[in-house]
Amino acid sequence: MNYKVAVVIPTLNEEKFIARCLDSVISQSYPFEDMDVMVVDGGSKDRTKEIVEEYKRKYQNIRFLYNPGRIQSIAFNIGVKSSEAPYIVRLDAHALYNKDYIEKCIKGLEADNARGNVGGRCIILPFNESLWAKTNAILNYSRFGIGGSAFRVGMKPDYVDSVPFGTFPRSVFEKVGGMREDLPRAEDNEYNSRIRKAGYKVYFDPEIVSSYYARPTLRTSCKQMYANGESIGHLFYVDRESIGLRHLVPLLFVAGIICGVFLSFVWLPFFFALLAGLCLYFTCDLLASVMAAKEHGWKYLLPLFIMFFCVHISYGWGTIVGMFTGRKLKNMSNKITIDKTASTLLQLLRIAINRRACAITDNVDWLSVKRLAQEQGVRGLAYEALELLKQENAECAYFPDRMTLVQWYAQTVLVKKMIAQHVNLVKDVVGLWKQHGVKTIVFKGLAHSRYYPKPEHREFGDFDCYLIDAHGCCAYRQGNEVARKNGLMVDDGWYKHSHIAYKKLTVENHQFFTSARRGGTDKALHQYMVEAIGDGSKLERLDGTDIYVLPIEAEGLFMLYHSLTHFLVEGINLRHFVDWACWIKANQDKVEWSEFYLLCKRFRLDGFVDVLNSIAVKYLGVVLHDKTIFTDSEFAERTIMSALYDDSSIYNRGKGQWYERLHVIGNAFKYSWKYKYVAHYSMIGYVWQFVYGFLRRKE
Known part of the structure; x- marks a missing residue:
């Protein structure tokens, strides 16, 4: 039967709850006959299986599956793979669900295709009528106790980091894969993080309500909190982006106590600092206990005061232990697969770059492809591929409709007109400098365009240049003065380059190719570029202009440096x-690769060049003649995913310069893998350079 919803319920010794859970599923307002209900059991030793078997005899669409891995993430994956339903609901046997739970979840997904997970509010119920069971239920509603997750205390619909008992479209599973099977807990945090990275949103609706039974005793509550904390420690090695500040507060609390105790033996003031910190904590603990007891009853005051402290210590200590025991776990965010839209765009770029048509068989939303091409700065090149497909009558089962092609063509023509206008304005400024004996050397956009099949399809914004006089000396100040005297607006407030405004063109007149003030490899690379230029007598010109280009090796190194800086600081796109x-397709036979690679290592660009070469070969179809060039970087796909889905842009947000500066620092911590695995930089050292520049140099 073709079911519409797969309901996956992981179980392990749930005889006290599974019947109530199944009853709440059977009584849903969503048609039960359209549900494929799977109880995926991890080897229960109680009556869980017998109870489910009784339900199976009554209802043909309830199944009992075996989970050899025992943990919930494996159970989820087994359930999803065992059904073909287009929607997947992941439920917990320890909970009950309002009558309209599944119906509202499905409607939430159908309301917006960008939603990859929909869930709601979770009401915490006491396991039984004991004092500690009720205390634990109360604690779960306290921001001081648990941290104030939206699904516990939120009352407004919103996009959030995570929701419990979520509902997913099958396309999410096909795109990001299943849950990690080496995470016994926090698998939902990591999974929701992957979902968000893949471009989907996690939606919280407070009208979607479930009820969860809290642990019944102080001991079981602490045991649960310890396990939850340990899972957060594991996430440090798996996906740090899925860890929020509220997850780290108990860690800092426990670490502070431990450090305070040891340091007290070294210097007495540490003892008083520890004492003051504990006094502050217990004051907050008491206030939170009083506020909760005032609402629920004064008999809970002392149990709450004790339980707050115990669960915080348990969670924090569990996190510390998890940070030591989780080293064997590896980050798998690069396992996200590229979706059809991005895959089709990459295929179009491959066709355009290599001038070879190939079949496109995926049924894809071409408007989405067009939109993505525009976002990634490659719409002209992508349209060029479509023209080639049409000319060669290549197999394309799902070619764009006429209206989409017309829109795409119009955008491509607009790009060509804008570039032509920019080039004419550039020639005016370059001619002005030439009259005063100044040579203009171009790099970045306009320089890169000459390697494209059709240069007019390479989009660019500013005109980046380096000026030299007749002796090859930097003519930065002379260029600025010439511009001022001719009525152009010049802003030279930054050491690296000035901004010169000429009509609709912005010129960046560079004094330095790199952030040379940092010293080290930045300064060394700038010096190399200057030496490669020499007196300028051997430089080649762009065809039909008085604009000069860098020597090939220097151009390649700068291209790597510039793209790597974007990658680390503000994000990268497919155009890079x-x-x-x-560049490498055009120049591979002109460059001695072994020598060029030594230069890359000298300027710490070797990790990044491996990634870009791998992308060029594997995803963009470039054929390299020198088989010694390394083209198998394990971070190639992850770097593409970063370009497609990371929210790392720091500009054009309208929130001011300090927001941009803080976002730069936030990106460094959020995407620390880029520094460690690709750039081979110290992330902390890199951030310090930015902070020092902000505070001391006003950069």
Whole structure:
């Protein structure tokens, strides 16, 4: 039978709850006959299986599946793979669900295709009528106790980090894969993080309500909190982005106590600092206990005061232990697969770069492909591929409709007109400098365009240049003065380059190619670029202009440096990958690769060049003649995913310069893998350079 919803319920010794859970599923307002209900059991030793078997005899759409891995993430994956239903609901046997729970979850997904998970509010119920069971239920509603997750205390619909007992479209599972099977807990945190990275949103609706039974004793509550904390420690090695501040507060609390105790033996003031910190904590504990007891009853005052402290210590200590025991876990966020839209766009770029048509068989939303091409700065190149497909009558089962093609063509024509206007304005400024004996050397956008099959399809904004006089000396100040005297607006407040405004063109007149003030490899690379230029007598010109270009090796190194800086600081897009693919395709036989790679290592660009070469070969179809060039970087796909889905842009947000500065620092911590595995930089050292520049140099 073709079911519409797969309901996955992991179980392990749930004889006290599974019947109530199944009853709440059977009584849903959503048609029960359209549900494929799977109880995936991890080897229960109680009567769980017998109870489910009784329900199976009554209802043909209830199944009992075996989970050899025992943990919930494996159970979820087994359930999803055992059904073909387009929607997947992950429920917990320890909970009950309002009559309209599944119906509202499905409607929530159908309301917006961007939603990858929908869930709601979770009401915490006491396990039984004991004092500690009720205390634990009360504690779960306290911001001081648990941290104030939206699904516990939220009352407004919103997009959030995570929701319990979520509902997913099958496309999410197909795109990001299943839950991690090496995470016994916090698998939902990591899974929701992957969902968000893949471009989906996690939606919280407070009208979607479930009820969960809290642990019945102080001991079981602490045991649960310890396990939850340990899972957060594991996430440090898996996906730090899924960890929120509220998860770290208990860790800091426990670590502070431990450090305070040891340091007290070294210096007495540490003892008083520890004492003051504990006094502050217990004051907050008492206030939170009083507020909760005032609402629920004064008999809970002392139990709450004790339980707050115990669960915080348990959670914090569990996190510390998890940070030591989780080293064997590896980050798998690069396992996200590229969706059809992005895959089709990459295929179009491959066709355009190599001028070879190939079949496109995926049924894809071409408007989404067009939109993505625009966002990634490659719409002209993508349209070029469509023209080639049409000319060669290549197999394309799902070619864009006429209206989409017309819109795409109009955008491509607009790009060509804008570039032509920019080039004419550039020639005016370059001619002005030439009259005063100044040579203009271009790099970045306009320079890269000459390697494209059709240069007019390479989009660019500002005109980046380096000026030299007749002796090859930097003419930065002379260029600024010439511009001022001719009525152009010049802003030279930053050491690296000035901004010169000429009509609709912004010129960046560079004094330095790199952030040379940092010293080290930045300064060394700038010096190398200057030496490569020499007196300028051997530089080549762009066809039909008085604009000069960098020597090939210097151009390649700068392209790597510039793209790596974007990658680390503010995000990268597919255009950077295309620039490199076109460059290496055109120049691979002109460059001695072994020597060039030594230069990359000298300037700490070797990790990034491996990634870009791998992308050029594997995803953009470039054929390299030198088989010694490394093209199998394990971070190639992850870097593409970063370009497609990371929210790392720091500009054009309208929130001011300090927001941009803080966002730079936030990106460094959020995407620390880029520093460790690709750039081979110290993330802390890199951040310090930014902070020092902000505070001391006003950069």
